[in-house]
Amino acid sequence: MRSDAAVADKAARERNAPEYIVEMSGINKAFPGVQALDNVSFQLRAGEVLALLGENGAGKSTLMKVLSGIYPRDSGEIIVFGAKQGEYNAKKAKELGVAIIHQELNMCSHLTVAENIFLGRELTKRGVLTQTEMNNKAREILGRLNVDIDPETVVGDLAVSKQQMVEIAKALSIDARILIMDEPTSALTAKEIEDLFRIIRELRADGRGVIYISHRLEEIGRIADRVTIMRDGKYITDMNNEDTTLPEIISYMVGREIKEKYPKISCQRGGKIFEVRNLNAGLMVRNINLELYKGEIVGVAGLMGAGRTEMTRAVFGVDPKESGQIFLNGKQLIIRGPFDAIKNGVVLVPEDRKKDGLCVRLSVRENISLPSLDIISNRFGYVNLRSERAMVEKYIRELRIRLPHAEVETVSLSGGNQQKVVVSKWLARNSQVVIFDEPTRGIDVAAKVEIYNLMNDLKRNGIGVMFVSSEMPEIMGVSDRIIVMCDGRITGEFMAGEATQNEIMKRATMFDDKLAVAESV
Amino acid sequence: MNTDKTRRGKNYFKRLLAVRGMGQVISVTIGLIALCVVFQILSSNFFSPDNMGNLLRQIAPYLIIGIAQSYVLITGNIDLSIGSIMGMSSMMAATMMTKGVHPVWAILTTFICCVAAGVINGQLVATCKLPPFIATLGTMTIARGIAQIVNNNHNTDTISIGIGKATTEAFKNFFYYGKILTFGGKMDAGGNLIGGFSIYSPVIIAIALWLLFNFLLSKTRTGRHIYAVGSNADAARLSGVNISATITAAYVVSAACACVAGLIVCATTGMGAMDTGNSYELYAVAASVIGGVSTLGGQGILLGTVIGAAIWSVLQNGLQFAGAPVAIRNIVIGIIVVLSVLLDVLIRRGSQRRLTDTPFLNSLLNRGQEKTESRV
Numbered sequence: 071m072r073s074d075a076a077v078a079d080k081a082a083r084e085r086n087a088p089e090y091i092v093e094m095s096g097i098n099k100a101f102p103g104v105q106a107l108d109n110v111s112f113q114l115r116a117g118e119v120l121a122l123l124g125e126n127g128a129g130k131s132t133l134m135k136v137l138s139g140i141y142p143r144d145s146g147e148i149i150v151f152g153a154k155q156g157e158y159n160a161k162k163a164k165e166l167g168v169a170i171i172h173q174e175l176n177m178c179s180h181l182t183v184a185e186n187i188f189l190g191r192e193l194t195k196r197g198v199l200t201q202t203e204m205n206n207k208a209r210e211i212l213g214r215l216n217v218d219i220d221p222e223t224v225v226g227d228l229a230v231s232k233q234q235m236v237e238i239a240k241a242l243s244i245d246a247r248i249l250i251m252d253e254p255t256s257a258l259t260a261k262e263i264e265d266l267f268r269i270i271r272e273l274r275a276d277g278r279g280v281i282y283i284s285h286r287l288e289e290i291g292r293i294a295d296r297v298t299i300m301r302d303g304k305y306i307t308d309m310n311n312e313d314t315t316l317p318e319i320i321s322y323m324v325g326r327e328i329k330e331k332y333p334k335i336s337c338q339r340g341g342k343i344f345e346v347r348n349l350n351a352g353l354m355v356r357n358i359n360l361e362l363y364k365g366e367i368v369g370v371a372g373l374m375g376a377g378r379t380e381m382t383r384a385v386f387g388v389d390p391k392e393s394g395q396i397f398l399n400g401k402q403l404i405i406r407g408p409f410d411a412i413k414n415g416v417v418l419v420p421e422d423r424k425k426d427g428l429c430v431r432l433s434v435r436e437n438i439s440l441p442s443l444d445i446i447s448n449r450f451g452y453v454n455l456r457s458e459r460a461m462v463e464k465y466i467r468e469l470r471i472r473l474p475h476a477e478v479e480t481v482s483l484s485g486g487n488q489q490k491v492v493v494s495k496w497l498a499r500n501s502q503v504v505i506f507d508e509p510t511r512g513i514d515v516a517a518k519v520e521i522y523n524l525m526n527d528l529k530r531n532g533i534g535v536m537f538v539s540s541e542m543p544e545i546m547g548v549s550d551r552i553i554v555m556c557d558g559r560i561t562g563e564f565m566a567g568e569a570t571q572n573e574i575m576k577r578a579t580m581f582d583d584k585l586a587v588a589e590s591v
Numbered sequence: 592m593n594t595d596k597t598r599r600g601k602n603y604f605k606r607l608l609a610v611r612g613m614g615q616v617i618s619v620t621i622g623l624i625a626l627c628v629v630f631q632i633l634s635s636n637f638f639s640p641d642n643m644g645n646l647l648r649q650i651a652p653y654l655i656i657g658i659a660q661s662y663v664l665i666t667g668n669i670d671l672s673i674g675s676i677m678g679m680s681s682m683m684a685a686t687m688m689t690k691g692v693h694p695v696w697a698i699l700t701t702f703i704c705c706v707a708a709g710v711i712n713g714q715l716v717a718t719c720k721l722p723p724f725i726a727t728l729g730t731m732t733i734a735r736g737i738a739q740i741v742n743n744n745h746n747t748d749t750i751s752i753g754i755g756k757a758t759t760e761a762f763k764n765f766f767y768y769g770k771i772l773t774f775g776g777k778m779d780a781g782g783n784l785i786g787g788f789s790i791y792s793p794v795i796i797a798i799a800l801w802l803l804f805n806f807l808l809s810k811t812r813t814g815r816h817i818y819a820v821g822s823n824a825d826a827a828r829l830s831g832v833n834i835s836a837t838i839t840a841a842y843v844v845s846a847a848c849a850c851v852a853g854l855i856v857c858a859t860t861g862m863g864a865m866d867t868g869n870s871y872e873l874y875a876v877a878a879s880v881i882g883g884v885s886t887l888g889g890q891g892i893l894l895g896t897v898i899g900a901a902i903w904s905v906l907q908n909g910l911q912f913a914g915a916p917v918a919i920r921n922i923v924i925g926i927i928v929v930l931s932v933l934l935d936v937l938i939r940r941g942s943q944r945r946l947t948d949t950p951f952l953n954s955l956l957n958r959g960q961e962k963t964e965s966r967v
């Protein structure tokens with residue numbers, strides 16, 4: 071009897087089309103030492119794209135993990151499709167049609183694309199895997215996303231941006247009614263972002279709810295219908311996208327005004343400090359020549375896969391060089407590995423924080439001090455804990471890294487705060503040349519400014535600064551000189567004033583044949 | 592003021608718990624205490640001063656090889672050659688001494704050979720990039736072969752035929768029989784101390800090695816590098832850590848410890864036996880892992896290894912005291928090792944999931960809470 075009533079009730083509610091498909095209220099969630107969510111409320115309508123915004127560590131990912139049942143809430147109410155949820159877990163969430171694309175890639179790198187997409191719900195026929203069917207289905211989904219990936223390739227062999235697309239394909243294949251995307255674009259190319267946006271619009275037209283988290287605020291205006299803003303684990307406000315402006319959003323996010331998004335200082339350009347001559351390393355680093363001068367920031371622009379990361383790795387000695395010379399202050403350096411580079415005062419802030427940047431199971435203190443142990447230890451290798459703590463506390467303060475204390479495992483920090491740890495690792499050394507590879511990936515607006523200011527400080531102190539970035543506004547806003555790479559070669563160079571976005575894009579897509587033409591002219 | 596103080600105290604405790612691996616050490620210590628209580632109940636002689644002194648002496652070699660294996664495990668590798676290097680050390684030293692070489696020279700030569708074996712292990716793993724399991728399986732077999740070949744495939748005679756009674760006594764006392772400190776006990780007619788609680792020389796050797804290597808691991812650059820390499824070798828390399836040197840250092844520490852353990856066995860019997868240290872590499876894994884050192888690298892502290900080694904020896908000693916036959920002893924010990932490793936794996940899986948954002952433990956811990964909530 072009661073269940074009949076419930077069914078009728080539900081049907082009635084469906085007829086009235088509930089305004090909200092997700093309603094969360096009074097949500098609390100604490101981790102040891104942090105109240106990650108503090109009485110948060112949150113709503114999502116059917117057929118809308120909702121941008122969830124906030125600084126690093128504001129609790130966005132945590133809230134979404136509560137919604138997808140990965141973290142149990144400490145208290146609070148969750149209503150999904152009008153049904154009040156009691157015990158709520160990942161399985162329940164999945165049944166309700168909630169799918170999540172995580173901030174960090176979660177893939178079995180030894181399995182193929184198709185195997186990853188169907189992981190845990192493999193298609194079988196009488197208990198036997200139907201490989202071909204899965205491959206075909208995977209191909210179909212990838213086709214919808216307009217990406218050219220063979221479902222039979224091993225995921226570990228793909229570029230990070232392609233892996234991210236597979237991650238998205240995986241979520242789409244579930245046919246979710248509520249799709250959560252936690253910073254899906256931080257590793258995507260411009261074209262892939264367009265394809266993703268197209269899909270998001272299709273989902274919206276289809277009446278599904280999309281929650282979109284990003285620190286690339288320019289994207290928000292283009293894709294979101296509504297924004298919800300969080301700060302320090304609390305709900306702050308929510309607004310219709312049309313009724314608000316970017317500066318307003320930012321001031322809600324950080325709780326104060328940010329005057330300048332791309333601060334820039336002018337310095338006298340000094341002497342040449344660093345030079346790379348005829349560097350070759352594999353297919354993606356071909357005959358690179360570049361110079362760094364004191365008092366300037368050099369931005370390296372290009373598409374994903376243009377060989378920028380490979381170039382920085384070859385310079386730093388991570389990957390072997392085939393040929394080429396590197397000079398620091400006119401003296402040739404012999405760099406056989408990162409150790410030599412660091413010893414000589416050349417450092418690299420790497421791109422992939424999980425793989426190359428951090429020992430996630432070690433504490434924040436141990437991570438920050440790792441490259442600088444020689445500075446804070448004596449001749450016999452004894453590490454002075456007091457100077458270590460002082461050094462670590464200094465950077466935690468300067469970069470406003472949000473954590474309970476420096477002894478927590480780095481894996482427990484929010485994504486953006488982990489990125490800040492990676493950056494601060496390299497600032498403690500008095501280096502002569504600092505190369506940043508995508509230093510602001512996943513970092514909030516306020517912290518981005520912090521990092522630009524740090525780069526400016528380095529520039530003022532006569533240190534050579536080079537930074538690779540895929541965000542055009544950042545490259546254009548912060549660099550004094552811009553180098554463009556395509557296909558492992560340098561295809562263009564501009565002074566800051568002369569560069570236009572169009573011109574840079576043109577150089578960034580100057581593939582081999584065009585280059586041959588350009589050179590012959 | 593007062594609340595401020597208590598808060599600080601609480602904070603300190605939290606920080607202590609936050610020290611890598613401390614939680615596991617505390618829980619296995621409780622396990623160790625429980626075991627001791629059980630054995631005391633089973634046989635009231637367990638806690639006798641005599642047995643305690645003996646027990647400590649038994650723990651010593653396990654602790655030494657535990658340190659050895661812990662170093663290598665923390666770098667994310669494994670050393671299967673520990674037992675064979677013990678055998679090699681024991682046989683080489685004994686053979687030389689039966690031929691009249693003074694113990695000091697015999698020990699020195701043996702030590703150099705063992706360290707060389709450690710360097711080879713390190714180079715095979717770090718520079719040649721062989722899987723550590725295979726590389727050290729190779730050196731394990733070779734070292735055992737050397738142990739057999741040095742005295743023509745025979746155990747040695749007693750070493751006193753080469754170096755005389757007095758020197759033999761000195762050697763044996765230095766490594767095994769010497770009583771450094773004795774509490775209680777009484778003199779017999781000949782002026783020898785009988786009974787009482789004694790701290791024997793191997794205990795002092797083990798403590799000295801532990802202090803040295805614990806300092807190296809927790810307070811120095813090399814130690815930090817060892818953890819970093821085990822935690823994420825790529826990130827460590829990009830941070831300027833010399834991976835190959837770090838891994839080699841760990842294998843050298845391992846081989847050096849195995850050498851000392853071999854010498855202790857040699858001193859115990861006063862001769863060299865070819866099968867000395869057989870399967871000790873696995874006992875070493877057990878001592879490490881029980882103590883919270885993870886086989887996946889990057890985690891664990893040497894304090895845990897002490898407890899692990901103690902649990903291992905207490906099990907042996909206690910079961911023997913309780914009169915359990917060897918077969919039963921083996922079965923019980925096997926079960927306990929598997930259980931403790933299972934615990935390690937479960938905890939690991941919990942935190943591993945957190946890496947991929949699926950908090951297994953969180954859900955376990957919060958389950959009760961959630962149920963009460965859903966009832967409302």
Ligand SMILES: Nc1ncnc2c1ncn2[C@@H]1O[C@H](COP(=O)(O)OP(=O)(O)OP(=O)(O)O)[C@@H](O)[C@H]1O
Pocket residue numbers: 101102104105106124125126127128129130131132133173472473482483484485486487512945
């Ligand atoms: N598994 C965890 N264990 C302990 N603390 C955690 C855990 N996950 C998150 N936190 C803490 O909760 C807070 C919120 O983190 P969350 O990941 O939700 O931030 P976020 O808004 O997604 O930030 P970002 O933009 O940097 O990704 C942070 O202070 C973080 O340190």
Ligand SMILES: [Mg+2]
Pocket residue numbers: 130131132173252484485486
């Ligand atoms: Mg996040």
